[in-house]
Amino acid sequence: MVKGVNGSGKSTFLRLLTGLIHPPVKGLFWEGEELKRQNLLLYQQNLLYVGHKLCLHHDALLNDQLCLWQGLYNISKASLEYALQIWGVAAFKNKKISHLSQGQQKRLSLSRCSWLNRSLWILDEPHVGLDLEGKVTLDHILNHHQQKNGLVILATHDPVSTSKEIIL
Amino acid sequence: MIRREVRHLYLHKGTLFATLTFFALSLFCVSLALGPEEKILRLTTPALCWILAILTTLFSTPLLLKDEAQQGLLDEILLQPLLPAFTLLSKIGAESLLLGFPLIIFGGLFSPFFALSFSETLTLALTLLIGFPALSALGILGGLLTLNTRGGGILIALLILPLTLPLFLLSLICMEKVRLDLDSLPPFCLLMGVALLLTIISVSAGSWALRFAVEE
Amino acid sequence: MSISTPYLTYILGAYGVTLFSLCLFLGWTIFQWKKSIHQLNNSSHET
Amino acid sequence: MKYRWARPNFFLKITTPLLPVSFILTLLFLTGGLYLGLIASPPDYLQGDGMRIMYVHVPASWIASLIYAFLALMSFFAFVWRHLLAEVLAISSVPIGALFTGLSLVTGALWGKPMWGTYWVWDARLTSVLVLLFLYGGYWALYKSYSRPEQGIRAASLLALVGVINLPIIKGSVEWWNTLHQPASLIKLSSPSIDPSMLTPLLLMAGAYFFYFITLLMIRTRTELNTRKLLILEAKK
Numbered sequence: 156m157v158k159g160v161n162g163s164g165k166s167t168f169l170r171l172l173t174g175l176i177h178p179p180v181k182g183l184f185w186e187g188e189e190l191k192r193q194n195l196l197l198y199q200q201n202l203l204y205v206g207h208k209l210c211l212h213h214d215a216l217l218n219d220q221l222c223l224w225q226g227l228y229n230i231s232k233a234s235l236e237y238a239l240q241i242w243g244v245a246a247f248k249n250k251k252i253s254h255l256s257q258g259q260q261k262r263l264s265l266s267r268c269s270w271l272n273r274s275l276w277i278l279d280e281p282h283v284g285l286d287l288e289g290k291v292t293l294d295h296i297l298n299h300h301q302q303k304n305g306l307v308i309l310a311t312h313d314p315v316s317t318s319k320e321i322i323l
Numbered sequence: 324m325i326r327r328e329v330r331h332l333y334l335h336k337g338t339l340f341a342t343l344t345f346f347a348l349s350l351f352c353v354s355l356a357l358g359p360e361e362k363i364l365r366l367t368t369p370a371l372c373w374i375l376a377i378l379t380t381l382f383s384t385p386l387l388l389k390d391e392a393q394q395g396l397l398d399e400i401l402l403q404p405l406l407p408a409f410t411l412l413s414k415i416g417a418e419s420l421l422l423g424f425p426l427i428i429f430g431g432l433f434s435p436f437f438a439l440s441f442s443e444t445l446t447l448a449l450t451l452l453i454g455f456p457a458l459s460a461l462g463i464l465g466g467l468l469t470l471n472t473r474g475g476g477i478l479i480a481l482l483i484l485p486l487t488l489p490l491f492l493l494s495l496i497c498m499e500k501v502r503l504d505l506d507s508l509p510p511f512c513l514l515m516g517v518a519l520l521l522t523i524i525s526v527s528a529g530s531w532a533l534r535f536a537v538e539e
Numbered sequence: 540m541s542i543s544t545p546y547l548t549y550i551l552g553a554y555g556v557t558l559f560s561l562c563l564f565l566g567w568t569i570f571q572w573k574k575s576i577h578q579l580n581n582s583s584h585e586t
Numbered sequence: 587m588k589y590r591w592a593r594p595n596f597f598l599k600i601t602t603p604l605l606p607v608s609f610i611l612t613l614l615f616l617t618g619g620l621y622l623g624l625i626a627s628p629p630d631y632l633q634g635d636g637m638r639i640m641y642v643h644v645p646a647s648w649i650a651s652l653i654y655a656f657l658a659l660m661s662f663f664a665f666v667w668r669h670l671l672a673e674v675l676a677i678s679s680v681p682i683g684a685l686f687t688g689l690s691l692v693t694g695a696l697w698g699k700p701m702w703g704t705y706w707v708w709d710a711r712l713t714s715v716l717v718l719l720f721l722y723g724g725y726w727a728l729y730k731s732y733s734r735p736e737q738g739i740r741a742a743s744l745l746a747l748v749g750v751i752n753l754p755i756i757k758g759s760v761e762w763w764n765t766l767h768q769p770a771s772l773i774k775l776s777s778p779s780i781d782p783s784m785l786t787p788l789l790l791m792a793g794a795y796f797f798y799f800i801t802l803l804m805i806r807t808r809t810e811l812n813t814r815k816l817l818i819l820e821a822k823k
Contacts, residue, residue: 175398176538199402208395214334226327227403464748468741472731482724482745485717486752489759496763510762517755528748531665535740546636546700553639553696554624557646557689561798564685572805575812582819 157310165310166207169279172308173204203273205281209264213253217244217263220252230270238269242292257284268296276300276307324409328417335387342383343425346375347433354437361438368437369447369498372430376451377487378480379426380458384418385466385479392470397537408530415459415522423455446501450494450514457518460525461486467532486525489517594671594811601804608800615794622787637784639697645792646690649799650718653683657725658750661743673739674814676746677729678806682799684722690715710761717756721749735814 159165170176174183174195182189185198212220221235239245242262247255255263261284268276276297282290297307332339353371357363391397400410427448434444465479472478493514500507623641657679663672694712695705706712725742732738 170538173398173402175401177535196404200404202402204398204402206395206398208393208398210395210399212331212334212396213390213394214337219330219334223327223331226330227399468728468745469731471737472728472741473733478727478731481720481727485720485724485756486748488717489752489755492759492763513762517759520755521752524748524751528744532741532744535737538737546639549696549700550624550635550638553642553693554620556692556696557642560685560689564682565798565802568802568805568809572809572812575809575816579812579816579819582816 157308158312159310166279169204169277169308169310170206173202173277174199175204201273202275202277203267203271204277204279205264205267206279209260211252211260211264213251215252217248217250217252217255220263221248224267224270228271234270238266239263241269241296242266243288258286258289261285262289265293268300274305276305276309278307278309280310280312282311324413325416325420328410328413329420332387332414332417332421335390338383338386339422342379342422343429346379346426347429349375350430350433365438365443365502368434368439369443370495372434372447372451373454373491373494376426376430376455377458377484377491380418380422380455380462381465381479381483381487382476383422384459384462385469385476388463388466389470392536397533401533401537406530407533408526411460411463411526411529411533414463415456415526418459419455423452423459426455427451443498443501446497446507447494450497450511453515453518454490454494457490457521457525458487460522460529464525464529464532467529467536470532470536486521490514490521493517594674597671598808598811601807605801605804608797608804612794612797612801615790615797619787619790619794622790627783627787636697636700639693640784641787641791643690643693643697644788645795646686646693647715648792649795650683650686650690650715652796653679653686653799654718654721654750654753657683658746661746664739665743665747668740670814673736673743674807674810675803676743677735677739678803678810679799680722680726680729682802682806684719684726686795686799687715687719687722691719708764710757710764713760713764714753714757717760718753721746721753725749735817 157165157168167176172183174190182191183195184190185194190198212223215223221232224230224235225232236245242265244255244259244262244266247259252260252263261281265278265281265285268278281293285293297309300307350371354364354368357367388397400407403410430451431444431448434447439447461483462479465483468482469478493510496510497507497514500510619641623638627638627641657676660672660676660679663669664676691712694715698707699705725746728745729735729738729742732741
């Protein structure tokens, strides 16, 4: 878990960890190996990044978004729909994404935690914009992931039960 | 993959429609301004078509890119296992299909009104068809370079218009040769080569630009 | 060069424009340089 | 250190004595060139005294292209290795290059008026010089429109590299387009046998321009380095 006051560089740090930003001084290491061109791709295949920007197509219907995801990540439709049900947004399938509320969009974006099978999760303030019920769902899923030996790197201001804290 | 990008681009049908309308309307406006003289129209229409095609791509492509950047979709491209250059290529393909084809058909349909003969129309359509992917690639490059700047629109024209010059001039040479009933094959081959080269250069430069555009 | 050449205005114009703009640019550059040194001194004194 | 020559402090140290030297060289070459060009050299048998404009015009075009080559090289270094010095050198050379391109256009127009009767023709050479001016302008505009210089320089470097690849293509296409549109009625400068009495002032002027470029490059680089330092100082506060 990454903590820090506003503007201390949490988001930048997380983006650095995803390899999207070129590290200015030293390289990025994962499991003892420095990440270069070749293994950076492998590493990125292993991580899930949900940032402040939600990676949703605003003009699309939710259904279209599902189709795009299906094509992009080779995911079966059933697992997608299952994930949407967990996050409670399955009912809005024929709505435009820009017509969904902020919280619903955030849920939709976070739903990739449930359908994308990756071991390292990098989440940038996932609690923001979620209601109480959503936060419970999120914590539940995070715990479940950790029990499966998954790794979560999380930037947040909310109290979460974790093992390690990095304070920026 | 191109199908995915087509589907993606289709979401922006409003912008595409507006762009096409812009193309058609300005073509009519300029020809009204030039007067009904057939000789002048015949001489100027190919150039007009090309300039308008350049402008429409230069202004619409970056608009779409900016939209994607705001949603964070460019991160998604970079986190894919595929090289970003391929994604950019498929974007170009999608744009050629959804914007380029209608544009060419438009031009082809209306060129008889501008006193172009059949062979001239055909040449115009062919040169546009070949040049469009390169234009779209240059537009993407410009859009990515100006993504994090203040006031991108005019800047793109300043950056990219000089680079589109070869395509434009070579097509006009083709048109002129056809009009004078000369052999138009050599400029046509040259045009193909230049278009291919420009596409390759700007796609590879674009994939670099993409990398540091998301670092913001 | 003979003074009565018909191109005198153009020749003098070309040389004049060249020298004038070279000098102007030099002056502007030196002005900027001095200004930056001045600013740097100011701000390092403050800190 | 591997990149000792590329460190700003080292650059400042070696250019401190070089600056007056190159400035004096500029003055020397300039006086020599001006004297020979304006007064001592014989008038051309075809163009008369109008030929004298050549001595300020042609070297300006040479230097303008040279600076673009320099800019592209520095952009390459800046883009690949992210050297601070290369970035600063690149951005410092742009206004000088634009100045020489502009001068080449203006003096060319002043030459063209008495020789061909118009200030401007859409000749291949003229058009490609104009495109060069646009490329410089684009580089500068792109650099300036980023709020942080280190980001702007990378975008601009990429543009300069694309530009340098495209420049021959642009030039070629413009040339071809012109051969179709108008017969080449202009007197070609690049005649193989140029008289030494004309070549000397030409080369002297080229030397003057070159050292002028070097002098200004050093001054501008210092200015730019100061500005960067100032930014860092302000960020620390």
